[in-house]
Amino acid sequence: MDAETLTRNLGGYWRNGRGLAPCPVCQPERRRDQNALSVTTGSGKLLLHCFKSHCSFVEIAEAAGAPLSHVQIDFDAQREHERKQAEYQAAKLAKARSLWDHAKPIEGTKAETYLRARGITIPLPETLRFVPDLYHAPSASWACAMVADVQPTGGIHRTFFTKKGERVTRSAKMMLGPCCGGAVPLSAGAGPLYITEGIETGLSVAQMTTGYATSVWAALSTSGIKGLRLPDRPGKLVIASDGDDAGTEAAQVLASRAASLGWNVGLMTAPDGKDWNDVLQEGGSI
Numbered sequence: 001m002d003a004e005t006l007t008r009n010l011g012g013y014w015r016n017g018r019g020l021a022p023c024p025v026c027q028p029e030r031r032r033d034q035n036a037l038s039v040t041t042g043s044g045k046l047l048l049h050c051f052k053s054h055c056s057f058v059e060i061a062e063a064a065g066a067p068l069s070h071v072q073i074d075f076d077a078q079r080e081h082e083r084k085q086a087e088y089q090a091a092k093l094a095k096a097r098s099l100w101d102h103a104k105p106i107e108g109t110k111a112e113t114y115l116r117a118r119g120i121t122i123p124l125p126e127t128l129r130f131v132p133d134l135y136h137a138p139s140a141s142w143a144c145a146m147v148a149d150v151q152p153t154g155g156i157h158r159t160f161f162t163k164k165g166e167r168v169t170r171s172a173k174m175m176l177g178p179c180c181g182g183a184v185p186l187s188a189g190a191g192p193l194y195i196t197e198g199i200e201t202g203l204s205v206a207q208m209t210t211g212y213a214t215s216v217w218a219a220l221s222t223s224g225i226k227g228l229r230l231p232d233r234p235g236k237l238v239i240a241s242d243g244d245d246a247g248t249e250a251a252q253v254l255a256s257r258a259a260s261l262g263w264n265v266g267l268m269t270a271p272d273g274k275d276w277n278d279v280l281q282e283g284g285s286i
Contacts, residue, residue, distance in 0.1 A: 001066045003046055007039045010064060017041075024063035026053040026227075034223075042080075049085050052180055053227075089178065096156045096177030103129035103147050110165035111146035118200055119281040122207045125186050127151070128199070136160045138171035148199055150175070150220070152229075153182035157220050159199070179220065181229035189213030192236035192266075195254065196276065197225060197247060204280040205240050222250035234262035240286075243270035 004014045011030045012021020019039035027034040036052035037060065048060045106112050109130035127149045136143040144165075148157040155177030160168045184199060187206040191213035196202040202218035209216075219225040225239070225247075237258050241247035248269055255265045268286070270276050279285075 003039045003041045006046070006064055006066055010037065012037070012039070014039075023050045023052060023055055023060065025055040025059045026050065027223075028063075038085075049082065051085070051089075093154050093177045097154060099131065099134075099176070100129065100147060100149060100156050103131045106130045106146065109146075110144055110161050111159070113165055114146070114159075114161065114167065115200065115203065118204075118277055120200070120203045120207060120277075122203065122210065124203075127184050127186065131158075134158070134160070136168060136171075139168055143168060146199075148184040148218070148220075150177075150179045150182040150184055153178040153180065155179035155182060157184060157199070175220070179224070181227055183217035183219045183224065183228060186216045186218055188215050191215070192238050193217065193231070194238045194240050194268075195219055195225060195228065196240045197222060197242055197250075198275065198277075201240070201242065201270075201276040204275075204277040205286065208276070208280060208284075208286045222246045225250040226253040228254060230258060230261065230263070234258075235264070236266070237263045238266045238268055240268045240276055241270065242275040243272045 003019055007014045007019025007021045010021035010024060012019050012035060017040070020035040021037045021039060022030040022034040023037040027036055036050050038049045038051065040047045048057050050060060106124050106128045111128070111130045112124060115124065129147050131145045131147055134143055134145045143160045143162060145161065146159040150157055155175055157179065158174050158176065160172050160174070162168060183195070184202070186199070186202045194205050194209065194214050194216045196205055196216065196218050197220070199218045202216045206214065206216040219228050225241070239251040239254055241251035251267055251269065255267060258265050270279060
């Protein structure tokens with residue numbers, strides 16, 4: 001099986017001698033927005049690299065239906081490819097940490113104004129900051145952004161706004177650096193750990209559970225919920241998912257894994273078609 005055929009079989013696209021496709025190991029859903037797998041050739045042999053979870057060549061090849069007996073592998077080229085990718089990932093981590101280090105406190109910024117307009121009144125956590133000038137590549141324009149510290153992986157999550165403080169209409173939310181398995185802590189307490197998808201929904205849950213000493217983490221996406229790295233010591237876990245099929249599925253995946261690790265798990269799904277910030281703004285409660 002050649003590189004182009006493998007790419008197309010996975011539902012990816014091939015361009016200029018290189019393929020991008022969903023990784024069959026860590027992105028089995030194969031959605032159109034999933035393209036963690038790079039497929040190339042070196043000296044006529046197959047090179048595979050997973051940007052998301054760094055899945056091994058053997059795992060990827062077998063999950064893609066291309067067992068090792070049917071592919072030519074240049075292991076030296078593969079190792080060199082992986083070395084270069086590791087350098088690339090290290091550079092992205094360094095860029096993410098530099099951006100975080102130079103960001104401003106969120107108080108008094110357009111990001112705070114945005115959150116307050118969504119009904120969030122609680123004090124904002126130190127894991128959220130603001131960058132007044134940041135280039136937004138999808139719109140080819142300078143914008144500003146709320147940046148969130150993804151722990152413990154070291155990446156950051158950016159929510160982009162126009163200079164007028166309005167959220168950009170295209171690709172408003174973007175990650176930078178390693179985020180897989182991480183989350184943005186939004187509150188800390190001795191009570192249950194609540195997991196949400198988005199930052200705004202997480203802050204809404206934190207606000208609606210004020211007085212219950214809850215910890216709230218935003219996993220940033222449904223994939224983030226599924227792959228979340230849980231604390232080593234099990235306790236009470238509540239997964240506060242959005243009211244859609246993707247959110248429900250992600251919550252069930254995490255719930256199953258957490259229960260097998262000894263967690264006491266509860267599922268809390270928002271009403272159909274809504275999230276917990278919608279509930280907050282409508283005057284609802286948990």
